[in-house]
Amino acid sequence: MKLEIKQAILMEHLNYVIKGISSKNLIPILNCIKFELTNNGLFLTSTNNDISIKTFIKESKIEKIVKCGDMVVSGRYIYDIVRKLPNEIILIEEIFDSTIAISSSNSSFKLNCNNVSEYPNIDLEENKNPILLNTKVLKNLIHQTVFASSTQESRPILTGINLKIVDNLLECTATDSYRLSKKVLTLKDKVDENVNIIIPSKNINELNKLLVDENNQVELHIFNNKIIFKFNDIIFMSRLINGTYPDTSKLIPNDFKITLKVGLNEFYDAIDRASLLTNEADKNTIKLETNQNLVTISSNIPEIGNVEEKIEVNNVTKEDIHISFSSKYMLEALRYLDCEEIELLLNGEVKPIIIKNIEDDGLIQLILPIRTY
Amino acid sequence: MKLEIKQAILMEHLNYVIKGISSKNLIPILNCIKFELTNNGLFLTSTNNDISIKTFIKESKIEKIVKCGDMVVSGRYIYDIVRKLPNEIILIEEIFDSTIAISSSNSSFKLNCNNVSEYPNIDLEENKNPILLNTKVLKNLIHQTVFASSTQESRPILTGINLKIVDNLLECTATDSYRLSKKVLTLKDKVDENVNIIIPSKNINELNKLLVDENNQVELHIFNNKIIFKFNDIIFMSRLINGTYPDTSKLIPNDFKITLKVGLNEFYDAIDRASLLTNEADKNTIKLETNQNLVTISSNIPEIGNVEEKIEVNNVTKEDIHISFSSKYMLEALRYLDCEEIELLLNGEVKPIIIKNIEDDGLIQLILPIRTY
Numbered sequence: 001m002k003l004e005i006k007q008a009i010l011m012e013h014l015n016y017v018i019k020g021i022s023s024k025n026l027i028p029i030l031n032c033i034k035f036e037l038t039n040n041g042l043f044l045t046s047t048n049n050d051i052s053i054k055t056f057i058k059e060s061k062i063e064k065i066v067k068c069g070d071m072v073v074s075g076r077y078i079y080d081i082v083r084k085l086p087n088e089i090i091l092i093e094e095i096f097d098s099t100i101a102i103s104s105s106n107s108s109f110k111l112n113c114n115n116v117s118e119y120p121n122i123d124l125e126e127n128k129n130p131i132l133l134n135t136k137v138l139k140n141l142i143h144q145t146v147f148a149s150s151t152q153e154s155r156p157i158l159t160g161i162n163l164k165i166v167d168n169l170l171e172c173t174a175t176d177s178y179r180l181s182k183k184v185l186t187l188k189d190k191v192d193e194n195v196n197i198i199i200p201s202k203n204i205n206e207l208n209k210l211l212v213d214e215n216n217q218v219e220l221h222i223f224n225n226k227i228i229f230k231f232n233d234i235i236f237m238s239r240l241i242n243g244t245y246p247d248t249s250k251l252i253p254n255d256f257k258i259t260l261k262v263g264l265n266e267f268y269d270a271i272d273r274a275s276l277l278t279n280e281a282d283k284n285t286i287k288l289e290t291n292q293n294l295v296t297i298s299s300n301i302p303e304i305g306n307v308e309e310k311i312e313v314n315n316v317t318k319e320d321i322h323i324s325f326s327s328k329y330m331l332e333a334l335r336y337l338d339c340e341e342i343e344l345l346l347n348g349e350v351k352p353i354i355i356k357n358i359e360d361d362g363l364i365q366l367i368l369p370i371r372t373y
Numbered sequence: 374m375k376l377e378i379k380q381a382i383l384m385e386h387l388n389y390v391i392k393g394i395s396s397k398n399l400i401p402i403l404n405c406i407k408f409e410l411t412n413n414g415l416f417l418t419s420t421n422n423d424i425s426i427k428t429f430i431k432e433s434k435i436e437k438i439v440k441c442g443d444m445v446v447s448g449r450y451i452y453d454i455v456r457k458l459p460n461e462i463i464l465i466e467e468i469f470d471s472t473i474a475i476s477s478s479n480s481s482f483k484l485n486c487n488n489v490s491e492y493p494n495i496d497l498e499e500n501k502n503p504i505l506l507n508t509k510v511l512k513n514l515i516h517q518t519v520f521a522s523s524t525q526e527s528r529p530i531l532t533g534i535n536l537k538i539v540d541n542l543l544e545c546t547a548t549d550s551y552r553l554s555k556k557v558l559t560l561k562d563k564v565d566e567n568v569n570i571i572i573p574s575k576n577i578n579e580l581n582k583l584l585v586d587e588n589n590q591v592e593l594h595i596f597n598n599k600i601i602f603k604f605n606d607i608i609f610m611s612r613l614i615n616g617t618y619p620d621t622s623k624l625i626p627n628d629f630k631i632t633l634k635v636g637l638n639e640f641y642d643a644i645d646r647a648s649l650l651t652n653e654a655d656k657n658t659i660k661l662e663t664n665q666n667l668v669t670i671s672s673n674i675p676e677i678g679n680v681e682e683k684i685e686v687n688n689v690t691k692e693d694i695h696i697s698f699s700s701k702y703m704l705e706a707l708r709y710l711d712c713e714e715i716e717l718l719l720n721g722e723v724k725p726i727i728i729k730n731i732e733d734d735g736l737i738q739l740i741l742p743i744r745t746y
């Protein structure tokens with residue numbers, strides 16, 4: 001293969017595929033990026049067996065396609081080399097069977113290549129009718145749920161997010177069994193076949209880094225053992241987690257004894273300050289007590305000190321409660337609610353706490369209380 | 374003690390003293406900040422036995438001084454609490470012998486205090502005639518020398534920078550025995566007594582974080598076992614390293630066989646790219662070869678590949694050379710030269726390489742070559 005390409009254009013696309021290379025991969029070929037130059041343009045692919053990323057630079061963005069062909073080269077090295085080259089036209093050329101030259105006006109690099117035939121075959125097939133989501137909607141869905149999934153490999157199913165689609169209702173759930181996040185969306189079109197899959201959360205976080213906050217479309221192609229996201233010039237594939245996700249629908253009550261309405265920022269800041277006098281060993285426990293419209297949030301570490309925060313709320317139901325919960329979980333649940341006012345829905349000191357965005361009925365955050373009273 | 378003070382003002386000064394608290398200090402009292410409230414204002418002090426920092430908030434910047442007094446309180450906790458409080462007036466008050474209250478409109482913290490009498494006595498005496506330096510000049514001096522000092526505790530003397538003042542000539546030197554940085558400055562006034570001290574480099578780096586890039590004066594007060602820097606409302610004290618710094622004056626030759634003049638950025642970028650194909654195990658070795666006005670910089674890692682960079686230079690002496698050196702050391706020497714063009718002065722492949730800023734005769738960077746030819 002031989003081509004001439006502007007440094008900035010190649011760099012932009014290397015920035016995408018480099019995220020598919022994990023630094024600690026012990027299989028050398030998985031530290032490589034595959035280049036495939038055709039008359040239509042240049043494809044770059046990376047994979048670490050968990051995710052695969054493919055990107056395309058179309059022919060019109062390439063200065064000169066001299067000779068089509070494939071090569072497989074160390075991802076880290078080609079990334080760093082192109083990154084440090086000046087923004088001018090660079091020439092990439094296979095000079096022997098196993099060496100490529102990368103050169104610009106003053107620089108000339110030669111890199112040993114790997115055998116193209118050893119690179120894993122990545123099947124990036126597509127569905128006829130992919131599910132369409134707006135980029136912003138998808139990013140929001142990720143931010144509002146993924147943090148609640150578990151990081152403990154002892155229950156692998158909970159280390160992913162559950163994506164369920166029935167007709168045109170999409171439901172995304174994450175839980176680590178102490179808290180739960182659920183977002184429900186209505187799709188424009190009904191799906192051909194209902195969906196119920198678990199996507200590893202760490203892969204979703206990688207996808208999120210590639211999603212630019214634009215008003216763009218993302219195509220979701222769902223298969224038995226993988227999901228493919230297509231957007232801009234990028235194809236992102238993640239494996240799925242095998243197994244049955246727990247049925248969480250009965251966890252969320254429909255009726256509540258107590259409804260508190262409170263400003264999001266004010267509540268967040270009070271919890272954030274109270275969390276200063278908590279520690280991990282005690283599950284970052286803080287207490288919340290109502291006295292009609294006055295809420296007191298408190299915590300303490302005996303050897304250090306204590307804190308009391310007061311806020312005015314609208315105690316719609318006029319009932320009082322005292323309840324304890326993890327400040328860390330509460331802060332994470334509040335972080336992406338993205339509204340002015342929230343509702344705290346309570347049924348008693350040992351019953352789940354529900355947090356809702358008043359403007360978005362599709363979003364539910366649930367936290368289990370901690371017994372201290 | 375009892376006072377009212379704006380959050381932003383207290384925060385600014387806590388930001389200074391927090392740098393004097395090291396996170397891994399095993400002596401609990403050294404994790405504390407001492408507050409001393411007098412009718413003139415509030416003093417804050419921190420120390421970790423290696424450095425001490427004291428800052429002063431004058432009375433006019435404090436809302437209300439209700440009751441003078443001292444307290445000693447956990448630095449990390451008071452810092453985080455004040456940082457998370459809203460920017461309004463906060464009240465700090467000793468409520469029992471060993472508890473203080475920190476409160477703003479909605480928040481009320483109580484922190485246990487330590488015994489004031491247990492806090493180390495820090496003697497921040499002053500000289501009658503301190504040495505005066507401009508902040509920018511001092512920051513520059515630090516950037517251009519401190520990186521060359523050693524990080525290996527096996528030769529403690531080399532883990533500091535050597536500050537020598539004879540009459541009105543200030544000379545600052547750092548070396549790890551493979552490279553050396555030296556900066557010479559002329560002071561406005563002669564010093565009363567000649568100076569020859571070694572300041573720990575890690576303390577100098579902490580000082581540097583506190584020095585704001587302003588056209589301000591810094592006072593240097595030098596004693597047998599400590600140095601005190603006074604600037605703005607801050608007093609920064611560092612211990613000195615005991616011992617005799619090696620005489621480095623004979624290391625730097627006066628005459629050179631070869632003089633190369635080259636653009637700093639161009640040279641830096643070429644070395645930076647060539648360094649991609651080096652590794653630590655091989656001391657990041659790169660080669661430089663001249664052919665009259667053409668310089669070739671090259672390096673290779675056999676299993677990965679190789680690189681050649683070409684640059685035009687002005688080979689003043691018309692003699693040619695090939696020489697090898699550490700790209701890491703060269704990049705660090707070039708980083709703060711702060712000029713358009715530099716001079717490389719050479720005497721042969723096993724003789725020191727001297728790098729000079731053409732516009733600043735007081736600055737010398739020296740790197741020992743690595744024998745590869």
